Amino acid sequence: MTRLDTDRIRAARRVIDPVFLDTPLYRCDALEPALGCAVSIKLETANPVRSFKxxxxxxxxxxxxxxxxxxxxxxxxxxxxxxxxxxxxxxxxxxxxxxxxxxxxxxxxxxxxxxxxxxxxxxxxxxxxxxxxxxxxxxxxxxxEDSLDIETCEGAATIGLELVDSAPSFDAVLIALGGGALATGVGHVLKSFAPGVEVICVQPLGAPAMTRSWRQRRVVTTDSTDTIADGVAGRRPIQAVLDDLLLVADDAVLVQETSIIAGMRLLLEHAGLVVEPSAALGIAAILEDRDRFAGRHVVTIICGGNVDLPAYHRWTGAPPVHGP
Structure with a gap:
């Protein structure tokens, strides 16, 4: 049993402003030739704060x-x-x-x-x-406290309800892993209602604390982080969150910075999405292990679109937009 409660998660939908609920979920055919698998996008940036938080x-x-x-x-x-x-x-x-x-x-x-x-x-x-x-x-x-406070996890878990209620025939969900609220929330719902769906957490190689903790089944801290994905760059996992993650995650993988940048470029070029590095982690995971996902239908959660534009242009090579 995780700390999360399904009845509370369903009740949360009555409290959350509807502007943050029922975000777009669609299959992005344009990405498929580049990735070698069917990819659906759960878009959590189309709201007033441009993230799922x-x-x-x-x-x-x-x-x-x-x-x-x-x-x-x-x-x-x-x-x-x-x-x-x-x-x-x-x-x-x-x-x-x-x-x-x-x-x-x-x-x-x-x-x-x-x-x-x-x-x-x-x-x-x-x-x-x-x-x-x-x-x-x-x-x-x-x-x-993000991830420790149950509201942050159960709020994120409403994304899982929307995935389950959409009744798609997907095989895996790729979830950015930082403090753990998104992964434990969505993972809890999927394991409760769609246990056959693989829950895969993705973290940058330069900020591996939670992934290392999941693999070793104990809290592992790091002295520093080195990643452009600032939204998931924690050094000190929380024990209670790790305990939940161990119950709902099927795998946790680490990806390189070059793959994160490549994922951002693909989302811009083929999906028309400007995303922050954390939101490209799922695409990065597919790029680094194409054989694993070949022929499968994968959902990736686009968790945030708050990006520093000068840095984004440097990373992706996209030309800056100038006003008149």
């Missing part, structure tokens, strides 16, 4: 609204912060986001635009997590 923050914010302390703080690589700011603004919450000053400028600017208080730290995401925890203790407010 608001499914979870909607649950958090709904439970905090109207309480004696309608305030929250989180650490974020960018997407969770945007999502919490958006959900909090709609429900009158005071939101603080702690992020690395090295996070993509586009993500930081969007957090500010959503009226959250933004505090920047020198260091990476795990440094920001320590600072957010300290602020929560000092100010006596809710600390929102």
């Amino acid at each position: 608001a499914r979870g923050t909607e649950l958090v914010a709904s439970r905090l609204a109207g309480t004696s302390s309608p305030a929250a703080v989180c650490a974020s690589a960018g997407n969770l912060g945007q999502a919490l700011a958006w959900s909090g603004r709609g429900r009158g919450l005071d939101v603080t986001v702690v992020a690395s000053r090295f996070a993509p400028a586009a993500k930081l600017d969007r957090i500010r635009a959503l009226d959250a208080r933004l505090e920047l730290v020198d260091g990476d995401f795990d440094t920001a997590r320590e600072r957010a925890a300290a602020l929560a203790r000092y100010e006596g407010i809710r600390l929102v």
Whole structure:
């Protein structure tokens, strides 16, 4: 048994703003010649925060609204912060986001635009997590911890319900693996209702902590990360999340940076999608192991589209767009 509850996940759909639900799921024929398999895309970028994270923050914010302390703080690589700011603004919450000053400028600017208080730290995401925890203790407010807080996992799990309810004949789902909320949430639902579907988690070779932990069945930390996929670049997995992941993931694989960039290019050229590196991990996994997926129908979750455009142009070779 994981920490997740199917009844709560179904109930979450009544709380989450419909703008984040029932995101597009479609087969992308144009990708198939390049990948050698049937590929369907679950597009989690077509919403006001351009990532799946608001499914979870909607649950958090709904439970905090109207309480004696309608305030929250989180650490974020960018997407969770945007999502919490958006959900909090709609429900009158005071939101603080702690992020690395090295996070993509586009993500930081969007957090500010959503009226959250933004505090920047020198260091990476795990440094920001320590600072957010300290602020929560000092100010006596809710600390929102991605993947540890069950709302973030069960919010993400509603994606799994949509995959199952669509009744597609797919063989595997490729899920970006960072802290683990998306993988444990979607994985829980698939193993409950579609146990024959293979749940494959994908992480960058330069940020392998959770994958190593899954393989060794114990928490394995790393001293640093080295990847363009900032959204999944954690160093310190959470034991409770790992315990859930061990029950629902069939495999966890690591991919190279060159494959991530190639995946971003393919999604731009053949699907017309501008995505952040984390969202291309599933395509990268297919590129690195074509034989494994040959002849199969695979779903990849496009989990985020908040990308620093100058960096994106460097990675993909796409020409920048100039105004008049």
